[in-house]
Amino acid sequence: MSNRIKNRTLGRQPSRLHQTINGLVLASALVVSSSAMADNSGTKRNYHISSGSLSHALSEFAGSAGILLSADARLTDGKTSKGLDGEYTVEEGFRKLLSGTGLVHIFTNDNTVTLKVLENQSQSDAATLSAVQVVGKTQFSYFNGEDPNNTDYSRSNAYSATKTDTPLMQTPMSVKVIPQQVLKDQQDITLAQALRNVSGVIPNEGSGGGNFFMRGFQNYNVYKDGFLNQSQWFHTEDLANVERIEVLKGPASILYGRSEPGGLVNFVTKQPLDTPYYSLRQQFGSFDLYRTDIDATGPLTQNKDLAYRFNLGYQSNNSFQDFAGNERIFVAPSVRWNINSKTTSTLKLEYSDIKETGRADIPLQGNRPAAIPRSRNLGEPWNIQEDKYLMLSLNTEHAFNDSWKLRHRFNFTNYELTMSSFNVDGWWSPVQANGNQTRYYFAQNMDGNDYQHNFFNALELIGKFKTGFAKHTLLVGGDYYRSDVRTTTVGFGANPNQYDTINVYNPTHGAGQPAISAADITTANTTLPWFGLYAQDQVELPYHFHVMGGLRYDAAEYDSTAYGEYAHDRLYQNEDRVSPRGGVVWQPIPELSLYGSYTENFGASNTNLQGIPLPPQTAEQWETGIKTELFDGRFIGTVAYFDLTKQHVPIAVRPGVTEAAGEQESRGIELDFSGQILPGWNVIAAYAYTPFAKTIKDGFRATNLGKRLNNAPENSGSLWTTYQFQTDSLRDLKLGAGVQAVGQRQIGFNEIAQAPGYATVNLMASQLWKVGKSRITAQLNVDNLLDKTYTGSIFSYGPSYYGAPRTFMGSVKVEY
Structure with a gap:
């Protein structure tokens, strides 16, 4: 998945609240004891940093390594990291945390690091983009699978409402995404179990979830990667191959044709x-x-x-x-x-x-x-x-x-x-x-x-x-x-x-199947x-x-x-x-x-x-x-x-x-x-x-x-x-x-x-x-x-x- 980078001068600046929240997270990495000096000679240290927000992971790593991290908080806005677990040098740790984010780290002196954006350039000539916003979403495509280790409960984008790469915050419809981690934590093995997490949806447990009600109306609109996955009795859905479930509330005819008005479920x-x-x-x-x-x-x-x-x-x-x-x-x-x-x-x-x-x-x-x-x-x-x-x-x-x-x-x-x-x-x-x-x-x-x-x-x-x-x-x-x-x-x-x-x-059981004639x-x-x-x-x-x-x-x-x-x-x-x-x-x-x-x-x-x-x-x-x-x-x-x-x-x-x-x-x-x-x-x-x-x-x-x-x-x-x-x-x-x-x-x-x-x-x-x-x-x-x-x-x-x-x-x- 590729990150999209947009020039800040053409879009709006983040709100003060937005800057303050991100700034506070990264600021913790700037306040490091003057006696704490990083060992950049190649010595490995043991780190245990959970996956999640990139800014939080970098802050925790910099504090543990004795690093002063100097970077615009907007560069990490919306990005996530897989975390660290094991022994790493400072160099290895930064590379691991920044892997796949489109960012690179540069040492400016022994214990100060700055972040730069890597965009169609080699790491050596990457320019610092102080006026650049790194948008924390990916260009959507069904060919871009998610990281199986992604533990997030939220998704900023969904395909089902627009069939384009549109953030949910810019979509004028109600969409609920059930990510893979929710399915894992609940051990959901039927669609009925998964749909319990969506407002206005009443699944019928006895049908495996293929027969459900949305916004008051009975519904059979189960789609798979955007196409109608219609069977006669709707018991054929298995979650073994499902990465996430997107639920679009309300009518969906504009993009999907004939459908029930309560909404649709897209695997x-x-x-x-x-x-x-x-x-x-x-x-x-x-x-x-x-x-x-x-x-x-x-x-x-x-x-x-x-x-x-x-x-x-x-x-x-x-x-x-x-x-x-x-x-x-x-x-x-x-x-x-x-x-x-x-x-x-x-x-x-x-x-x-x-x-x-x-x-x-x-x-x-x-x-x-x-x-x-x-x-x-x-x-x-x-x-x-x-x-x-x-x-x-x-x-x-x-x-x-x-x-x-x-x-x-x-x-x-x-x-x-x-x-x-x-x-x-x-x-x-x-x-x-x-x-x-x-x-x-x-x-x-x-x-x-x-x-x-x-x-x-x-x-x-x-x-x-x-x-x-x-x-x-x-x-x-x-x-x-x-x-x-x-x-x-x-x-x-x-x-x-x-x-x-x-x-x-x-x-009393034991009645056999009745005699049936061709008529x-x-x-x-x-x-x-x-x-x-x-x-x-x-x-x-x-x-x-x-x-x-x-x-x-x-x-x-x-x-x-x-x-x-x-x-x-x-x-x-x-x-x-x-x-x-x-x-x-x-x-x-x-x-x-x-x-x-x-x-x-x-x-x-x-x-x-x-x-x-x-x-x-x-x-x-x-x-x-x-x-x-x-x-x-x-x-x-x-x-x-x-x-x-x-x-x-x-x-x-x-x-x-x-x-x-x-x-x-x-x-x-x-x-x-x-x-x-x-x-x-x-x-x-x-x-x-x-x-x-x-x-x-x-x-x-x-x-x-x-x-x-x-x-x-x-x-x-x-x-x-x-x-x-x-x-x-x-x-x-x-x-x-x-x-x-x-x-x-x-x-x-x-x-x-x-x-x-x-x-x-x-x-x-x-x-x-x-x-x-x-x-x-x-x-x-x-x-x-x-x-x-x-x-x-x-x-x-x-x-x-x-x-x-x-x-x-x-x-x-x-x-x-």
Whole structure:
């Protein structure tokens, strides 16, 4: 990753607060006893300096070495260092601390050092740039992987909101980044666990996180490196290859096409690195969980034009539910080729096979989920769901010069879903007084030939230029997405064999799979192509204003034919739409931004109960907020207010008839912050207050009018914090704790049943040992420490899923 250096005389000076904070950090290195003289003869000394802020690391090193460090604090602004651990000379120590920062050190006398900027020059002729700002961010590219040893909880930049290298402080939308270190400290192995750290997001634990709610609306918008990673049932996500998770709040149609309006989740995957890195982690936990992760990367050639990365994850576990379990394998090799100094291409392959057996939902009993033990399973031992997933992607980027570049992305995915299970009925058939509950049979991939083929192509041109006093970052692009789906299913049919009854108090298992005839099977072939053109201009204006504007044109089709029990003739729909977006940011001082934005959304296609296409869902959102970034970019926070309205929601206007007659709205305030408060003390927190999340239009019957949206609590939040001791005797010991709280939620849109609110407490402890060039980390996490019984998943049709009881997760990790 290359650092960008900008002339201070062309930009604004840092605020007095900003200069004071950085100046105080470096000033400690200037006040050294006059008797303390550095030994520059080559004698080595032992140092223990933690990774983190570069200014803090240099201050600690200079003080220990007896060095007077004379440098402009702005040179280290926003930069980080890997720290020091071992024996180094003064020369070696400075080189290690400054590695990769774009800075070099120069001795002016025996014990005084100054910093200089190295920019396209040899170290010997590097000039001191007293009027230069070193911007503490990197030019974003998916070809630039992060340092695996980066322990920061905050990120100053994100790709998902703009598809350009834009600081979050200059982005007029709410974006939350979950870095790799958070995933490590929490030992998150599912998307649902990771999304607990984001305000306004309510994950469904029973779906592995692929089915979640954002700003009051159900969501399936999971992207990977910017392309839609859509499967049929969204259980295919594994975090073994994920470097960080970026969550964009609100509509995202301007850059991503058809999507749900609550926002999207973008996985930024691990990239091949030029520096060798190898790790092996073995996890073991409650309910016989065993998981192995392997991560290996490095150059394949001496000139580093070729580099590779290989990630593997294997997991097997039982469940707190009787006879339920899971087994999965995930493999992700990739190769990066620097074709020349201006062109880079990366080829990636991913494969996963996930088998889930025995899991079953909890039915409604009165106005609550059925009061049965968490371990009770109302399915059958043979209940199974298997997701197979194969992805091939090729990403290429060519830089014409320092200002213009062209980016092409191709992606192919194939999903195959096989399932067969008895499931409890929904809100229309709750538990009877005697405990009996109706179940229905559902199965898919009856002949073993089902598939979902997804094709994605995108071409984008990014350029930077000036017009008068305005600086532009222009993005122009087009994308094409096509999904071809074949399904063979059985369920909700006329055959009585597809239904039975189980008693929730005294369940009897042993019912075999029902006898199914060819007439019970529905075979459907569906094609969903869409094409989009988009343009976005980000303009930097005087007085620290940043303006964004963009448009997207989408042309989408729906083409479906079905045979069998639910046969229908060819159904075809063609829709197009122009979606705008605009926003403005005022950053009066580097530590503070005020922003506002307006965005429209083009949503998914609908069909009514007869399978006839309905108008696509649309939405618009107003958002305003405040952002802050402190401590050299090590801490970032956002407070946002949003008003989001969704139209053309499918509503049953009378029995057997569905129309796109509904309209729903959510409004609320969200708070997110993360980063380092003090050396060794990291925190990530989220809170959402959503007082209004209701149906405001409901066709002709007004059945749901004014009622609260499904799974949209008024209050929800989380707090997670860790502290790594800084004293020599305890330096590599880390302790952490967190809490997650969710208020009462409606089950379905009719407000006849609710899931009570809950709060869970989580703990962690880890110890690091350095053995030669290797690092060994032992870690223990305890989730739901107080063993709270709570509803972890809610589905709009009624059934829910209990969250996990007290769970232990241990791990041993070796890195070198």
